[in-house]
Amino acid sequence: MSITSSDQSFDTQRFIHYCENMYQKNKAFDDKQTDRLARHRHLEPESAKFLASLVIAKQAFRVLEIGTSTGFSTLWLAYALNNLAQSDSQTNLQPQLISLDIDSERSQIAWQHLQAVGLSHQVDLQVIDAESFLKQNQQTFELIFLDAERKFYHHYIEYLHHALSVSHILVVDNVISHADEVADFITTFKQDPRYLCNTLNIGAGLFMAVRQS
Template structure:
């Protein structure tokens, strides 16, 4: 039984499928990629929820809210926890507000803190350690995030990055910073557009 009033699993699944279909059609019609919502694929979203359920993280950070499809699924993965602190970060206020409405519509809004801020600024200033970080933002900034990401990850922390197969040329330099770092166990997963997972094993 959910601990969050108004949440129903069957309604949630139906809502997510409808949202994905609607936004996918919207994206196809957009000539400018920056106008697209660019959600994760459904199987990638479900994988995120699975990791959240398995890991049971106390602190979660999503970098790149967009309009909240992955946010919905991460919240779903956390909805049996009463103490999880989940921050979803985006620089676009209108998209963050849309995501917030989606979470309210399915009864999971109490699980997420939406912050509208530049990711590099947030990462550089935060003193928090996160158990689970999902990165799905503008890829040309990823290398700027490397040093502050190392700072917010500790032993057992999990970093997941989207689009690593579909846009491998754009993320290869960033991923190499983790693949070549002995503090991490890394896996590239053929799920959706490709997910990269780095698990911190040393301080």
């Protein structure tokens, strides 16, 4: 399933205010949930802003997000791509963000948030299992953001290698808060000479692997 649109209006200050309210409401919701899977589990604001900064600094026109949830990080990635689209008049490249989630209800909520701030035209939300998408994917992405069910990450490794070319970046969330759950996955990249890796003390911990060869 793919959802697309063509919104044109955008207001930066309104966007920032919207994101602040969205995060606080979803955090309050998550704090009341006893079932981890019922939580929206949004990226921390400082991590979301770092991702957006990385997209803009790198001029990453092709971005893949694995784990949409209800779209907080998606909003910030779309914001960054919208920034690139508005500021770059030297290229005919069209910014592209593909965001994947298996949960159609959460993807629909994310879509509503994107429409509310005028950024839905930047995003292709796909309701699909991440491994299924990666298995058939033929594209490379300048930035891949991974924030999904950690127990499945080891299934993605070889597909991620194929989706990243030289200078492309993989960013993984929750690598400090849930270090034991991602340790083997992270070690695989750290031991691979094709990558230059760092763990950043931002939010719940971000792991960044830059493909260097």
